[in-house]
Amino acid sequence: MAKITFITSDNETITLEGTSGSVMALAVDNGVKGIDGDCGGVCSCATCHVHVLPEHVAKTGEASEIETDMLELDDNANEFSRLCCQLEISEALDGVVLRVAK
Amino acid sequence: MKKSEITCPFSEARTNKGFGEMDDQNDPVTMLLRHKDVRKGAHDWKTFQSGATPGRIVIPSEVNIRTTRQIPFEVDPPQHKSFRDILDPWFKRPLEEEYQAKLTAQISVLVDEVLALDSVDVISEFALKLQSRALTLLLNTAYDKSDLWISWGTHVFRSEGEALDGDKAAILYDYIDAEIDKAIANPGADLYSVLLASEVDGKKLTKEEVKGVMILTFAGGRDTVINAVSNSLAYLADNPKSLERLREEPEIRNRAIEELIRYYAPLTQMGRVVTEDTTVCEHAIKADTRISLVWAAANRDEKVFENANEVVLDRKMNPHLSFGFGTHNCLGATHARAIMKVLVEVLTAKVQSMEIISAEENIEELGEFKRKVGFHALQMKFNKK
Numbered sequence: 510m511a512k513i514t515f516i517t518s519d520n521e522t523i524t525l526e527g528t529s530g531s532v533m534a535l536a537v538d539n540g541v542k543g544i545d546g547d548c549g550g551v552c553s554c555a556t557c558h559v560h561v562l563p564e565h566v567a568k569t570g571e572a573s574e575i576e577t578d579m580l581e582l583d584d585n586a587n588e589f590s591r592l593c594c595q596l597e598i599s600e601a602l603d604g605v606v607l608r609v610a611k
Numbered sequence: 612m613k614k615s616e617i618t619c620p621f622s623e624a625r626t627n628k629g630f631g632e633m634d635d636q637n638d639p640v641t642m643l644l645r646h647k648d649v650r651k652g653a654h655d656w657k658t659f660q661s662g663a664t665p666g667r668i669v670i671p672s673e674v675n676i677r678t679t680r681q682i683p684f685e686v687d688p689p690q691h692k693s694f695r696d697i698l699d700p701w702f703k704r705p706l707e708e709e710y711q712a713k714l715t716a717q718i719s720v721l722v723d724e725v726l727a728l729d730s731v732d733v734i735s736e737f738a739l740k741l742q743s744r745a746l747t748l749l750l751n752t753a754y755d756k757s758d759l760w761i762s763w764g765t766h767v768f769r770s771e772g773e774a775l776d777g778d779k780a781a782i783l784y785d786y787i788d789a790e791i792d793k794a795i796a797n798p799g800a801d802l803y804s805v806l807l808a809s810e811v812d813g814k815k816l817t818k819e820e821v822k823g824v825m826i827l828t829f830a831g832g833r834d835t836v837i838n839a840v841s842n843s844l845a846y847l848a849d850n851p852k853s854l855e856r857l858r859e860e861p862e863i864r865n866r867a868i869e870e871l872i873r874y875y876a877p878l879t880q881m882g883r884v885v886t887e888d889t890t891v892c893e894h895a896i897k898a899d900t901r902i903s904l905v906w907a908a909a910n911r912d913e914k915v916f917e918n919a920n921e922v923v924l925d926r927k928m929n930p931h932l933s934f935g936f937g938t939h940n941c942l943g944a945t946h947a948r949a950i951m952k953v954l955v956e957v958l959t960a961k962v963q964s965m966e967i968i969s970a971e972e973n974i975e976e977l978g979e980f981k982r983k984v985g986f987h988a989l990q991m992k993f994n995k996k
Contacts, residue, residue, distance in 0.1 A: 549865035
């Protein structure tokens with residue numbers, strides 16, 4: 510079980526719990542604003558962009574090359590950017606805080 | 612070779628120099644072939660413009676058959692965003708349960724129809740009907756409107772093959788003009804009425820702007836959806852285990868759909884007009900000439916996709932560009948994905964297997980390249996579960 514917190518662009522804080530699947534799917538299932546997940550999680554649409562709060566980066570690890578290439582062309586991207594379809598829910602993510610980019 | 616296979620004609624040019632060239636009605640095109648270059652080109656809307664002369668970014672060019680600007684795809688930022696802001700919520704409706712229930716009902720009826728026949732031409736008797744009927748949901752108009760659209764055939768701008776047909780285009784323009792006038796006289800809950808009542812940057816949309824959105828909605832989602840549906844059916848027929856797998860492993864269906872959309876790339880390329888002298892792969896490109904973003908070539912880039920020329924049904928990382936990329940990504944993608952999702956659900960529930968009886972390929976001639984994009988005709992038999 511991992512607790513995952515999203516902060517939307519309206520500064521609304523939503524904390525959700527999950528045991529498996531991707532963080533994107535958890536967000537979409539719970540209607541987190543700004544996470545669309547159009548492609549269903551195959552890293553093709555970049556509509557699940559989040560910024561990991563700096564103090565939580567160790568929990569998420571680094572983006573893969575394909576993910577980085579995708580984010581490189583996003584105007585909102587920075588060193589804390591991730592596509593949350595590529596974040597698998599596990600104990601390791603417990604307590605992570607993600608700021609929704611859109 | 613299986614009838615459902617599509618080879619990549621761009622491999623050599625993509626690897627060796629990164630670009631191709633073709634002439635299109637005396638307005639040449641430099642074709643970007645590498646995944647990274649195509650994505651960068653799509654992202655850089657200032658250098659590679661969409662808001663050029665109406666019809667010029669389309670390949671083959673439609674400059675000679677229309678003057679109406681298609682919206683939003685022939686409009687650049689910042690105005691582009693203002694149009695997308697009003698259109699996006701409408702074009703996301705296919706995510707709603709009620710919409711998908713109606714789509715499921717339509718596709719179930721159609722699959723029952725073909726199961727009752729000895730064989731069918733999947734292009735004219737399945738994919739065209741499916742696309743036209745589903746369009747009534749996207750426009751929120753009466754179901755029987757689709758009968759007329761089906762009678763127009765698979766492409767609203769072409770009679771047969773690749774040649775553009777001005778008379779045929781005029782039928783669509785006159786039809787849309789008349790529908791807009793009807794919506795002005797009797798506003799309803801359809802897309803025409805919604806657009807006529809909408810404002811962009813504080814101004815009501817003009818009739819010409821509404822027409823531009825509607826032409827794009829009719830033309831952009833027609834042969835693309837027909838190609839996606841018919842190529843996918845051909846794949847499932849050629850690979851009987853795949854349908855069985857989709858039946859038994861519903862959790863891979865989404866990945867399978869994205870993979871079929873990657874492999875088949877229903878729209879080969881889209882053009883842009885270059886606003887300043889630039890280079891791609893060390894090749895000079897002059898201002899006011901055209902480039903194209905070849906989605907189909909990028910989707911087979913082996914630097915990005917392992918086993919790029921195979922359908923890997925449960926491919927996990929799949930940064931395909933079949934719906935474009937960046938600012939102008941496909942407005943109809945949500946509708947297209949909903950169609951594919953429902954189609955797979957209905958097929959796995961009702962169909963045991965499918966067989967290809969005969970096929971007539973649809974080959975595009977793109978300068979030095981010839982690419983199969985789908986079929987002109989595809990005779991198939993559907994067997995009941």
